[in-house]
Amino acid sequence: MQDKILKQNKEAWDAIADDWFGTTALPIYGVFIPTETELSLFGDVKGKRLLDIGCGSGHSLKYHGDNGASELWGIDISTKQIENANRFLQESGYTPKLFNSPMEINPGIPADYFDIVYSIYALGWTVDIERTFRLISAYLKKDGVLIFSWDHPFLSCVDTEDDRLIFNGNYFETEPFTFQKDGNDLFAYNRKFSDYINPLARAGFAVEVLVEETDKAALEGGGEFRSNYYSPVKAKRFPLSFIIKARKL
Ligand SMILES: C[S@@+](CC[C@H](N)C(=O)[O-])C[C@H]1O[C@@H](n2cnc3c(N)ncnc32)[C@H](O)[C@@H]1O
Numbered sequence: 001m002q003d004k005i006l007k008q009n010k011e012a013w014d015a016i017a018d019d020w021f022g023t024t025a026l027p028i029y030g031v032f033i034p035t036e037t038e039l040s041l042f043g044d045v046k047g048k049r050l051l052d053i054g055c056g057s058g059h060s061l062k063y064h065g066d067n068g069a070s071e072l073w074g075i076d077i078s079t080k081q082i083e084n085a086n087r088f089l090q091e092s093g094y095t096p097k098l099f100n101s102p103m104e105i106n107p108g109i110p111a112d113y114f115d116i117v118y119s120i121y122a123l124g125w126t127v128d129i130e131r132t133f134r135l136i137s138a139y140l141k142k143d144g145v146l147i148f149s150w151d152h153p154f155l156s157c158v159d160t161e162d163d164r165l166i167f168n169g170n171y172f173e174t175e176p177f178t179f180q181k182d183g184n185d186l187f188a189y190n191r192k193f194s195d196y197i198n199p200l201a202r203a204g205f206a207v208e209v210l211v212e213e214t215d216k217a218a219l220e221g222g223g224e225f226r227s228n229y230y231s232p233v234k235a236k237r238f239p240l241s242f243i244i245k246a247r248k249l
Contacts, residue, residue: 013078025059030241054122058085
């Protein structure tokens with residue numbers, strides 16, 4: 001089943017890569033959540049070695065390159081995303097080291113090497129979160145930092161009915177499901193917070209920050225309407241995205 005999911009998701013991301021060029025990238029972390037400019041979770045990246053898990057078109061890597069990071073590494077399951085990222089970063093004057101591979105295996109990334117490993121709306125695609133956190137832990141130096149963002153676990157459970165929110169899902173339902181993105185079928189997982197926190201602890205991480213916030217624009221009644229799923233009506237009452245910053249002990 002896991003191989004089937006990875007194959008299907010790779011094909012889908014290859015098909016939609018061009019439409020997603022430059023979206024969901026730093027300083028943006030996710031949906032209606034404060035940006036890196038406001039949160040400063042990365043701190044000063046000057047001279048640091050960074051690895052982006054699910055690097056997409058490379059825009060977050062460029063953000064760090066522009067802030068002085070010394071090495072830009074990335075991994076992504078989509079061949080098309082990696083082609084786009086390589087082209088975009090080279091045109092921007094960088095020489096990244098990018099791997100076209102699922103995050104669930106190590107395609108040749110060095111151990112005890114990185115200051116920061118991060119993932120902007122990509123880590124949640126993993127079919128094996130336990131293994132993914134263990135791999136990331138191995139890539140990091142001692143005291144290295146993991147930062148990642150994804151859908152808040154409540155998001156899939158809550159529907160809107162006019163201005164009301166209805167708890168309509170099942171928080172315990174964590175089996176993979178399919179949905180359509182731009183006409184392509186993808187598999188995804190809803191995970192509980194314990195499905196992140198407990199594997200992080202087992203992989204040797206201590207959580208330092210959990211961001212559960214909605215940005216000012218959405219709280220004040222603004223915020224561009226994206227869909228019933230990512231709706232500002234929901235964002236006013238609970239965070240649609242979360243960010244975790246954890247340190248390798
Ligand atoms: C929303 S995009 C990420 C954007 C990117 N983080 C950025 O900052 O520009 C999600 C990415 O996850 C990748 N992805 C999905 N499943 C994956 C997997 N199992 N292993 C590695 N990458 C995966 C997709 O190909 C896609 O490029």
